[in-house]
Each structure stands twice: as C-alpha cells, then as structure tokens.
Amino acid sequence: MWPVTELWLADEGRTPEGAERARKLFEAHMPELVPLLERLARQLDRPHGEAFLTFAALRPFFSGCTQIGDNGTLLRNYDFDPAECEGTIGSTHFLRPVIGMQEAAWGLLDGMNDAGLAVSLTFGGRFVHGTGFAVPIVLRYLLETCTTVDEAIGTLGSIPIAIPQNVTLVDAEQAVSVFVGPDIEPAKAPDACAANHQHLPVPDEQEQFSRTQERLAAVRAAGTDVAAMLKPPLYQYAYDEGLGTLYTARYRPSEGRVTYYWPGESWEHSFARFTPGSRTVAFGQVA
Known part of the structure; x- marks a missing residue:
C-alpha cells in the first residue's frame, strides 16, 4: 500500500523541519509508543517513513461510516x-x-x-x-x-x-x-x-x-x-x-x-x- 499511502503525507512532512515537528508531537503525546515508532520506521525504510508513521503530518482524509x-x-x-x-x-x-x-x-x-x-x-x-x-x-x-x-x-x-x-x-x-x-x-x-x-x-x-x-x-x-x-x-x-x-x-x-x-x-x-x-x-x- 505504500505507493497509495505515501501520497497521504503532507508537504510539510517531507521537510526536515516538518518531520521534526511531527516527531516532537508524537513524543509529547504518545511517549510509550516511541520505541515502536522507531522500530517500524526502520522496517519501513522509506524516505519520510518515520514522519508518515507518526500520523502527525498527513493530509486530511474524509470517509463515511x-x-x-x-x-x-x-x-x-x-x-x-x-x-x-x-x-x-x-x-x-x-x-x-x-x-x-x-x-x-x-x-x-x-x-x-x-x-x-x-x-x-x-x-x-x-x-x-x-x-x-x-x-x-x-x-x-x-x-x-x-x-x-x-x-x-x-x-x-x-x-x-x-x-x-x-x-x-x-x-x-x-x-x-x-x-x-x-x-x-x-x-x-x-x-x-x-x-x-x-x-x-x-x-x-x-x-x-x-x-x-x-x-x-x-x-x-x-x-x-x-x-x-x-x-x-x-x-x-x-x-x-x-x-x-x-x-x-x-x-x-x-x-x-x-x-x-x-x-x-x-x-x-x-x-x-x-x-x-x-x-x-x-x-x-x-x-
């Protein structure tokens, strides 16, 4: 799903500054999951992978349900x-x-x-x-x-x-x-x-x-x-x-x-x- 889901990453998340802001927001609000974030980012091994996995630098998406x-x-x-x-x-x-x-x-x-x-x-x-x-x-x-x-x-x-x-x-x-x-x-x-x-x-x-x-x-x-x-x-x-x-x-x-x-x-x-x-x-x- 990466070719599709990677498109969800906002432009800000593709910059070093934006990725750092996303990381800090994640650390502040979900500290227990930081080791998992790092492990999954290593496994994903894609450009901007960690920023994407924080879910703090994504484009808005809308669904039904x-x-x-x-x-x-x-x-x-x-x-x-x-x-x-x-x-x-x-x-x-x-x-x-x-x-x-x-x-x-x-x-x-x-x-x-x-x-x-x-x-x-x-x-x-x-x-x-x-x-x-x-x-x-x-x-x-x-x-x-x-x-x-x-x-x-x-x-x-x-x-x-x-x-x-x-x-x-x-x-x-x-x-x-x-x-x-x-x-x-x-x-x-x-x-x-x-x-x-x-x-x-x-x-x-x-x-x-x-x-x-x-x-x-x-x-x-x-x-x-x-x-x-x-x-x-x-x-x-x-x-x-x-x-x-x-x-x-x-x-x-x-x-x-x-x-x-x-x-x-x-x-x-x-x-x-x-x-x-x-x-x-x-x-x-x-x-």
Whole structure:
C-alpha cells in the first residue's frame, strides 16, 4: 500500500523541519509508543517513513461510516474507497494484545484489546483541519494504553486531533460516543451512536451526498443488529464516490471476539483463536 499511502503525507512532512515537528508531537503525546515508532520506521525504510508513521503530518482524509455501542457490543460499518483501504486485520502485541482493522501500517480504524475495551471511528462531517494526529494512530494508542471507557475518554481529551472525528468506545460497563476535532473540546454525544456529523446537522447538499442524519436515525432504531447494517440505508453502495461499505465489524470486547461481515459471509477472530488467512470480497450491488 505504500505507493497509495505515501501520497497521504503532507508537504510539510517531507521537510526536515516538518518531520521534526511531527516527531516532537508524537513524543509529547504518545511517549510509550516511541520505541515502536522507531522500530517500524526502520522496517519501513522509506524516505519520510518515520514522519508518515507518526500520523502527525498527513493530509486530511474524509470517509463515511456508521457505528453504535450497546450492551458490551460495538457494531460499525466502514465506508471508504476500496482502492485506498489497506484491508488488513491485525493481531498485534506491542504493549498489550490488540486485534483490529489496520490503517497505514499500524493505525486502526477499529479494534479491541485484551482488557475488554473496543473503539472505532467515523468522520465528524466538518471540513476543518488543524495541528494534530490523524485519528487511526490515536485509536491504536488508546487500545495500547487504556483498559476502560472512562480511562480512554480521559486520554482522548489530552491528544490533539487534526480533523473532526467521532469515536465510539465500549467496555463491559458502558458505551459512549465522543465528538473530537481541532476546533472543539471533546464532548460526549447524546448516545453511543455516530454517523458523519457532530452537534449540528450538515448542510442539505452534504446530507444528500452522505445521508448521515438518515443513517444515524436508522442505526438508533436498529440497535446492534448486524442484519440492519448489511442493507440500506446503513449499507452503502456509493463506491465510485468513496462512500461504499467495505465491511461490517461486530466487537464483543469482554469476550475478546470480533466478527467481520459482508453480505452472505462472515469471518470471526478472537484472542484465543486468530488464524492468519485471506478473503476475497466483491463489492457492489448484489443482483
């Protein structure tokens, strides 16, 4: 994926000064992961590799997605361009055991840890950008260093986020969605549901394109029902616009289990049983 993902690096990250600023931001906010950053950068062995792996010098990127947490379950659809999704489910043991859908080598789109915490992300719907991290590395950091929703929310509030994001967190006791971004203080959503807007509705044109309010209403009505996630309006077919559903994930973190779904098939993994393998999935409208 390097030819694609390398294009995500902002021009600033390609300069010595920009790379140094990204490194210092990473050291300040994720010190526990610095040895891992250095090790992975050596393995990547590409120009600007370390700056890229900090996730603090990336261009803004925007996706779809719908997610809900309830009763120890985190359920989410990830909507994006199939050509730009790494498509790697990783079972890692950096600081602790973590399973999740990887993004850009070691970031996470969603995942869980062995302490029973699960997290996932959606784009927050506002096109603003500031100094901070692309959120996949923040999800990695939360799962590597936190054990509960409350602990993760506290940590999340201390980390600068580059673009608006909605983060849903689940453990055995509670489920919470949090709005974050470069221009707002972290704030809990009304419930543990999120699509692609935050406190305010998006403009009408954006709603017609993303259907974020429609999807949020639908997931609230359906709850953690996998079948509802696999059909419209929650399952999206706008692949040419980069908003097609690439997978559905259901995490049960207290059980250490996750199942990924596509129409007509599923694939389960757990900390007790994680078997390397691959799947070929055809995207598009089923006849």
